[in-house]
Amino acid sequence: MICIPITAANTQDALRDMQAAAPLADMLELRLDYIENPDLPCLLADRPRPVIVTITPREENGQFTGTDAERLSLLEQAVILGAEYIDCNMGWHALPRLRSIQGKTRVIVSSHNYEETPPDLPQRYREIAATGADVVKIATYAKRISDNLRMLELIKDADRDCIGICMGEKGEVSRILAPAYGALLTFASLVTGKESAPGQIPAEAMHSIYDCNGINRTTRLYGLIGNPVSKSRGYILFNRLFKHYGLNMRYLNFLVDDVDDFMNSFGRVLGGFSITMPHKQAVTNYLDASDAISERIGAVNTVVNMKGRLLGCNTDTAGVVRPLLQLTGLNDKRVTLLGAGGAARAAAAALIHEGALVTILNRTLLRAEKLADELGCASGTLDSFDPDATDILVNMTSVGMHPDIDATPVPQGKLRDMIVFDGVYNPPKTQMLREAERAGCTVIPGIEMFISQAAEQFRLWTGIEPDVALMKDILS
Numbered sequence: 001m002i003c004i005p006i007t008a009a010n011t012q013d014a015l016r017d018m019q020a021a022a023p024l025a026d027m028l029e030l031r032l033d034y035i036e037n038p039d040l041p042c043l044l045a046d047r048p049r050p051v052i053v054t055i056t057p058r059e060e061n062g063q064f065t066g067t068d069a070e071r072l073s074l075l076e077q078a079v080i081l082g083a084e085y086i087d088c089n090m091g092w093h094a095l096p097r098l099r100s101i102q103g104k105t106r107v108i109v110s111s112h113n114y115e116e117t118p119p120d121l122p123q124r125y126r127e128i129a130a131t132g133a134d135v136v137k138i139a140t141y142a143k144r145i146s147d148n149l150r151m152l153e154l155i156k157d158a159d160r161d162c163i164g165i166c167m168g169e170k171g172e173v174s175r176i177l178a179p180a181y182g183a184l185l186t187f188a189s190l191v192t193g194k195e196s197a198p199g200q201i202p203a204e205a206m207h208s209i210y211d212c213n214g215i216n217r218t219t220r221l222y223g224l225i226g227n228p229v230s231k232s233r234g235y236i237l238f239n240r241l242f243k244h245y246g247l248n249m250r251y252l253n254f255l256v257d258d259v260d261d262f263m264n265s266f267g268r269v270l271g272g273f274s275i276t277m278p279h280k281q282a283v284t285n286y287l288d289a290s291d292a293i294s295e296r297i298g299a300v301n302t303v304v305n306m307k308g309r310l311l312g313c314n315t316d317t318a319g320v321v322r323p324l325l326q327l328t329g330l331n332d333k334r335v336t337l338l339g340a341g342g343a344a345r346a347a348a349a350a351l352i353h354e355g356a357l358v359t360i361l362n363r364t365l366l367r368a369e370k371l372a373d374e375l376g377c378a379s380g381t382l383d384s385f386d387p388d389a390t391d392i393l394v395n396m397t398s399v400g401m402h403p404d405i406d407a408t409p410v411p412q413g414k415l416r417d418m419i420v421f422d423g424v425y426n427p428p429k430t431q432m433l434r435e436a437e438r439a440g441c442t443v444i445p446g447i448e449m450f451i452s453q454a455a456e457q458f459r460l461w462t463g464i465e466p467d468v469a470l471m472k473d474i475l476s
């Protein structure tokens, strides 16, 4: 069930938002602390969905500044008017009074921690359950990705209706998966900007991208790990593809800064995952095996969970080579490759494998030299770029990536008579590609690489060769 909090500033706006939320929500939470002088009879009269009535005081991160007596009076009124649920924080002295008059209204007893997800979650659950709560609600802040799994396990083991949420960007996973683990509901915002807690996902995305109500315990989970992940569009692409091919699979974003924490929690729970900056090399330490090209590169961007064994693969290689091969052969082509990170390693290995003559240029010369030594090619610093010795220029640095969209890794005047391929795909056309186009070069935008490498990931996870035209359509 998806519950949308109504956080309007007055009764009229709240009534409007309730109607707007109804098609996307199974339940509404009336946040009376946001609504000035709420007209509760009016709000409850023609409610389009069952409601939770909540009044959170300012000292508990809500908006309510009235007295305790006013708060109690509003909640009593909600009970008298037959609200389906009222929410009352654990430890509030009025809780026994509300329990004594609750009638058919069910009481959610809640506990919030905006700092962390404490180790003693089950103990917290037991304390709340001991109040006689009809529904136990625990909301904590996710500091690490494993916090989500602890919260989901708590929900799974609950012996009564339970709502469990990890807040913040790292907690998004819990919001999407909570119903599948048995939570009574998950909260989603009406639209971006109307969140009542950090990390709430817009309800529209919960339905149209994640098909949240269709997730169950047999759903195979996939995702992207990295930092940052919020700008990646993989979650849109893969979820739409899964839906198109009728697969009970979902792809989520995992904001990970501690690879060890991720691998020891979700690492073997997922059916597979993509890896982006800065974890492509670190993940290799946790795998059971890697394919030949990943071994050579020492970096993976894809993991496939084969019945508990984790296999590392690198589809960035296909991502670089396939779009180029559609324009030209690569044997004996002089390729200047900018960058010496994970993506550059994959590009260099793949291009050399195709017979290209590769020169690796990087901001940090030592990294370029080290990689070039490993792969047997030339190296230099970024300012040694020579257009007269370049048939193909490939940028695998992050220069030009959002938000530094005016940056470019090479001076404008040096782009001429060559194919220019930019790995950066956000923005879709980087400053370097714009300048290359103006100079008459043939350009390949990063989205081509993204689609080629993603198509290969999809094939590895599902065995299905996806329709590339459909993938372009989804991303456009």
Ligand code: NAP
Pocket: 276, 277, 278, 280, 316, 319, 338, 339, 340, 341, 342, 343, 344, 362, 363, 364, 367, 396, 397, 398, 399, 401, 409, 423, 424, 425, 446, 447, 449, 450, 451, 453
């Ligand atoms: P990475 O391992 O962190 O490497 C980053 C590279 O960028 C390093 O060579 C680094 O140079 C260089 N760099 C960073 N900031 C720089 C600056 N201000 N000036 C000059 N060089 C700078 O990252 P990665 O995984 O290889 O990814 C690199 C880029 O490729 C990202 O933009 C990513 O979006 C893109 N990519 C695209 C796709 C796709 O599907 N289109 C797939 C993978 C990657 P130093 O060694 O000097 O730090």
